[in-house]
Amino acid sequence: MKNLVLYASRNNTTEETVLRIKSHANDPIDIYKISETGDLNLSLYSHIYIGTGIYGGRLPYSVTSYVKKNKVVLRQKPVTFFIHGLDSQDKYTKIVDQGVSRYLEGNPYESIYLGGKLDISAQSFIIKMILIEIANKNHFDPNNADTRKEEAISELIKRF
Numbered sequence: 001m002k003n004l005v006l007y008a009s010r011n012n013t014t015e016e017t018v019l020r021i022k023s024h025a026n027d028p029i030d031i032y033k034i035s036e037t038g039d040l041n042l043s044l045y046s047h048i049y050i051g052t053g054i055y056g057g058r059l060p061y062s063v064t065s066y067v068k069k070n071k072v073v074l075r076q077k078p079v080t081f082f083i084h085g086l087d088s089q090d091k092y093t094k095i096v097d098q099g100v101s102r103y104l105e106g107n108p109y110e111s112i113y114l115g116g117k118l119d120i121s122a123q124s125f126i127i128k129m130i131l132i133e134i135a136n137k138n139h140f141d142p143n144n145a146d147t148r149k150e151e152a153i154s155e156l157i158k159r160f
């Protein structure tokens, strides 16, 4: 059975990681945007990876609602969440748990944190202000917001 990668990406970080997985994969895998899965039969896959960015301290609704909708199959599969976020190193497991643990009861799913990236120039005024505050708190340059962890990303890619 193949591995499956599902993802949601509003600012392309997760998409970039998924493209790296795709180009380096040794074994056949299927990859879908979570919004374009249609009636995908999850029971056909051996391991399900779900990638997403964090927004406002949460997983996007598209991700939590997908997990809820497919909880019966997902409870029976190895599931790994890979998470991009600019400053959630200390919080990501809690954020994933808050979003999906109630649907995946009994499944010891895994969460991996990969840091994040954001092009500030593409954001609205309010988001820029929030980003500058986050950047100051975490000592990174808001005009070059990239806290991605290359080692963690490479380790993830090697699994495929």
Ligand SMILES: Cc1cc2nc3c(=O)[nH]c(=O)nc-3n(C[C@H](O)[C@H](O)[C@H](O)COP(=O)(O)O)c2cc1C
Pocket (backbone or CB within 6 Å): 008, 009, 010, 011, 012, 013, 014, 015, 052, 053, 054, 055, 056, 057, 058, 084, 085, 086, 087, 088, 115, 116, 117, 118, 123, 127
């Ligand atoms: C409106 C907004 C809210 C965000 N909120 C958070 C947050 O709460 N925690 C965090 O670590 N990163 C936050 N980020 C940063 C994103 O998680 C980061 O840019 C990530 O790389 C996005 O992944 P994606 O492009 O695949 O969606 C936020 C970004 C935006 C634009």
